[in-house]
Amino acid sequence: MERFVHGEESAFSELFARHAPRLHGALRRIVGPAAADDVLQSTFLSIVRARGRYEPGAPFRPWLYAVGINAARDHLRRHRHEELQPPEDLPERVAEPEPLADPGLSRVVERALAQLPDSQREAILLHRFEGFSFREIGDLLGVSETAVKVRAHRGYERLRVLLAAHRGEP
Amino acid sequence: MSPHQRFVEHLSADALDATDRAHAAECPECRPLLPREAPSTAPASLEAIHARSVEALRSAPVRPWRRDALLLAGVNAVVAVGATAALGEARWRVSTDARPRLLLVGALLFGTLTLGGMAALAPRRRHSLLYLVLALLLPVGLVFAGDGVMSPLSTMQALPCALNVVVIALLPLGAALLLLRRMAFDGRRAAALALASGATGLFALHWHCMDGTALHLLGFHALPWLSLAAVAVGLRRLLPTESHVP
Numbered sequence: 001m002e003r004f005v006h007g008e009e010s011a012f013s014e015l016f017a018r019h020a021p022r023l024h025g026a027l028r029r030i031v032g033p034a035a036a037d038d039v040l041q042s043t044f045l046s047i048v049r050a051r052g053r054y055e056p057g058a059p060f061r062p063w064l065y066a067v068g069i070n071a072a073r074d075h076l077r078r079h080r081h082e083e084l085q086p087p088e089d090l091p092e093r094v095a096e097p098e099p100l101a102d103p104g105l106s107r108v109v110e111r112a113l114a115q116l117p118d119s120q121r122e123a124i125l126l127h128r129f130e131g132f133s134f135r136e137i138g139d140l141l142g143v144s145e146t147a148v149k150v151r152a153h154r155g156y157e158r159l160r161v162l163l164a165a166h167r168g169e170p
Numbered sequence: 171m172s173p174h175q176r177f178v179e180h181l182s183a184d185a186l187d188a189t190d191r192a193h194a195a196e197c198p199e200c201r202p203l204l205p206r207e208a209p210s211t212a213p214a215s216l217e218a219i220h221a222r223s224v225e226a227l228r229s230a231p232v233r234p235w236r237r238d239a240l241l242l243a244g245v246n247a248v249v250a251v252g253a254t255a256a257l258g259e260a261r262w263r264v265s266t267d268a269r270p271r272l273l274l275v276g277a278l279l280f281g282t283l284t285l286g287g288m289a290a291l292a293p294r295r296r297h298s299l300l301y302l303v304l305a306l307l308l309p310v311g312l313v314f315a316g317d318g319v320m321s322p323l324s325t326m327q328a329l330p331c332a333l334n335v336v337v338i339a340l341l342p343l344g345a346a347l348l349l350l351r352r353m354a355f356d357g358r359r360a361a362a363l364a365l366a367s368g369a370t371g372l373f374a375l376h377w378h379c380m381d382g383t384a385l386h387l388l389g390f391h392a393l394p395w396l397s398l399a400a401v402a403v404g405l406r407r408l409l410p411t412e413s414h415v416p
Contacts, residue, residue, distance in 0.1 A: 005232060012227055016220050024216065037215045042414065044223040050352055050415035052233040055293040063416075070354035070414035109202045128203070134184065142295055142356070142416065153182035156203055160178055164199045 001060045005051045016044065019061060022130070023068050029113065029125050030072045035079070042071040062132065066140035069122060076118065112162035120155030123148050174200060235291045238349050242287035242363075246342045246370050250283055253338045253374035262377045268317050272376070275315035279373040282308060283342075286366020290359040291349065293416070298362040305365045309392035312372070316382035331379055331390040335371035336398055342367035343402055350406045354414045357403055364402035368395040 003011035020040065027043070028036040046067050047054075054063065113121055122141065126132045127148075134152065138145040171179070173193045177200045180190050186204075194200040262272060282305050289301030346363040353359070372395050379391070 007227060007232060009224055009227060012224065013220065016216075016223065020216055020219070037219065040216075041219045041222060044219060045226050046413040046415050048223050048226045049230050050233070050413040052237075053235045053291075053293055053353065053415045058293070066416050067354075067414045070411075070416065074354070074411055074414060140416075149182055153178065156178045156181050159203060160174060160199055163202060 001054065002056065005054055005056075012048070015060065015064075019064055020044070023064060026065070026125055026130055027068055027072055029110065029129065030069075030121065031075050035075055039068070039071045039075050042075070043068045046071060062136050062140045065126065065130065065132070066142075069126075069141065073118070108163065109159070112159050115162060116155050116158055120151050120158065123151040124155045124159065127152055173197070177203075233352075235293065236288075238352075239287035239291045242291075242342070242345060242349060242366070243284040245345050246283040246287070246366060247280070249338065249342050250280070250370040250373040253334075253370065254377050257334070257374050257378040259377040261380055261382075264380065265317055265382075268315065268382075271315045275311045276373070276376055278308065278311050279369055279376055283366050283369035283373055286362050286369070287346075287349075290362035290366070291353075295356070295358060295416075298356075298358045301362045302358060302365070305362070305369075308369075308372075309388055312376070312387045312392055313384045315376065316384060316387050319382045320386070328381060328386055328390050331375055331381075331386070332394040334375055335368065335391060335394040338371035338374055339368045339398055342370050343398070347402065347406055347409065351409055351412045352415075354411060354416050355407055356416065357407075360403045360406045361399055364399035364406075365395070367402070368398045371395065 001011075001015065004015055023043065024036055024040050027039045031039050043064070047064065054060075113124065116124070123137060126137045126140075127134065132140070134148045135145045137148045141148065174197065177186075177190045177193055177197075180186050181203060191204070194204050262269070265272060286301060286305070289297045292298070343364065346367045350360055350363060372391055375391055379386075381387075381390075
């Protein structure tokens with residue numbers, strides 16, 4: 001990271017190769033597949049332009065994810081109204097989706113996740129899929145560990161109810 | 171507590187045990203919630219994103235945040251001292267008895283307007299919180315420095331004080347907003363930087379204004395300062411963000 005801050009391209013490429021694919025996956029779950037590329041681009045341009053704000057010695061991955069979450073929130077704030085489709089445009093029946101690259105990641109869970117409030121979804125995604133501890137999530141979201149635990153707990157509870165309701169569907 | 175609730179409780183506390191895992195293995199509702207790392211995906215678009223980022227790396231020199239903070243402190247100091255010289259230091263000349271208090275609060279004001287950039291731009295957010303707490307005590311200092319003597323000016327004539335707080339702060343506030351756009355929106359940081367910029371006007375009036383009553387100092391000095399900061403935070407929220415770095 002220190003070498004990247006000083007403008008070394010090979011160091012940046014190394015960081016990119018190590019973190020970009022997984023971050024892309026996380027962003028895809030937050031903003032959707034169509035916007036994930038744009039938000040990832042915005043994330044990496046941000047860290048390149050503002051690398052002078054990196055605190056030497058701080059772990060890079062939580063910092064990168066904090067930037068990614070900020071970029072995703074900004075995207076959602078600017079595009080939320082555009083993404084809401086009028087009811088008449090919605091298909092009556094959702095076509096069976098293509099299988100995901102991750103066979104363990106159920107489409108049903110993804111759909112249920114999409115119904116959670118942003119704050120709960122972020123907490124669960126970072127905890128469940130990205131393996132961050134609650135303390136790390138608190139640091140990178142700028143909230144207390146307790147607040148993250150509350151969000152995650154409410155989110156998991158809601159998710160379970162949504163999954164149960166889905167199972168009850170004919 | 172049902173096994174489902176127990177599972178969710180423990181999942182949310184990073185405390186899953188063998189019983190929870192055994193339950194999840196049997197329960198179709200809880201099984202999908204088990205922590206599981208998603209494998210990396212590497213879409214072709216990553217190549218293009220990497221190329222554009224490298225291009226930006228070549229053209230964007232590193233900007234240490236301390237340099238920006240010093241720049242802002244310099245702008246604020248020059249504006250505050252310049253405005254003081256322009257308005258004149260009538261209060262300082264007249265209030266010979268109150269000079270120690272004036273000097274003390276003047277030093278606090280100078281600290282507020284120069285250190286705000288450092289507190290707001292520092293990567294650690296707790297600096298901005300500490301600064302905000304201290305800065306919000308400043309109105310108490312203003313009243314402390316006041317001699318309680320009412321100026322012969324009427325309320326209407328005191329309005330220029332409020333106007334001065336706003337007008338003097340315009341240039342520092344513009345610079346602060348430019349810097350704030352280079353990081354993700356954070357109300358706390360934005361407020362700290364706006365209060366530092368607004369303190370330039372407070373500083374100039376501190377040496378100039380002849381009205382030492384608490385009502386005047388709070389209503390026509392402190393209130394416009396706080397209102398300006400609130401407006402600046404709202405303005406920053408509306409502005410597009412150049413970089414999402416915290």
